[in-house]
Amino acid sequence: MDHTSTLEQVIRGVLITCVLVFFLFPIFWIVLMSFQTNETILRIPPSIVFEPTLSNYSALITGRLESAAGNLDIAFMKNLWNSFFLSASSVLIALVLGIPAAYAFARFRFRLGEDIAFTLLSFRFAPPLLVLLPLSLYFKQLGLTNTYIGLIWVYQLICLPLILWIVRGYFEDISPDIEHAYRISGNSWLKTFWKIAVPLAKPGIAAAGLLAFIFAWNNFVFALILASADKQPVTVGALAFVTASGIQYGQIAAAIVLSIxxxxxxxxxxQRYLVEGLSLGAVKG
Structure with missing residues (x-):
């Protein structure tokens, strides 16, 4: 019995190690590339033994990219700030709008409620190219092209449906009797929502907010079409490393490291909220 248990542990350890190597090796290799020059990266056969350099990170921070065609000004740090500002602002607004809406969909039944909720969810799964053309036309008419406000508004197509549907599930897992008992004590609906429902759904809210932030951070198409270089996030700004003289692999690797x-x-x-929040709904019974 002990021999079988030991064998199972060894097999489990080997499988876990294989999975970790499979998923983490690309990240490890990207980190190594970020400390190499293009000549070292393109060397055949590749080697993990090399003389490290910080020139790639220096180029990103200073905004001066050196290539065979000459020096090129890049705004990577500005793009990095744009990504953080756009993602954080979009998630914050989506949480402010989505949490009360999720509670309303979870607790109240009203005409066309499910249809409205499904319509909002369909925005999340619709291809971005489907809405980009009409959006670009409307944005030009409203003067929102190449503005932070316009991009944050568009990012709600990513963040708001995700937060609405995830948080709605956690509100549905909370027993209404807890809220009824608190209301009987003389507390208002708003106070019950703020003091009881929101704290109990905090793991789900944290998980939804984190996932929405990651999806917003990784967005590419909306910012590529609706913003110019000074408003674009890092996902679009990375295109600057593809120059006429070639692809700057070292700078791209360093940019990936700083981006993630x-x-x-x-x-x-x-992670504690993420694991708890994503697993809470799995035991719904």
Whole structure:
């Protein structure tokens, strides 16, 4: 019995190691590339033994990209700030609008309620190219092209449906009897929502907010069409590394490392809420 148990543990350990290597090796290789020059990266056969350099990160921070065709000004740090500002602002607005809406859909039954909820969800799954043409025309008429307000508005197509549907499920998992007992004590509906429903759904809210932030951070198409270089996030700004003299692989790798660092740090910080929030609905019985 002990021999079988030990064998199972060994097999489980080997499988877990294989999975970790499969998923983490590309990240490891990208990190190595970020400390190499283009000549080292393109060397055949590739090697993990090299003389590291910080020139790629220096180019990103200073905004001066050196290539065979000459120096090129890039605004990577500005693009990085744009990504953070657009994603954080979009998620904040989506939480303010989506949490009360999710509670209303979870607690109240009204005419066309499910149809409205499904319509909002369909925005999340609709191809971006489907709405880009009419959006670009409307944005030109309203003067929202190449503005932060316009991009944050469009990002609600990403964040709001996601938060609405995820948080709605957690509100439905909360027993209405808890809220009724609190209301009987003389508390208002608003106070019950703020003091009882929201704290109980906090893991789900945190998970939905984190996922919405990641999806907004990774968005590419909306900002590419509706914003110019000074408003574009880092996903679009990375196109600057594809120059006429070639592709700057080292700078791209360094840009990837700096781009994933904020979302990775946020995910590590909120992992307890993320795991708890995503698993809460799985035991609904």
């Amino acid at each position: 660092a904020p979302t990775l740090a946020l995910a590590l910080y909120a």
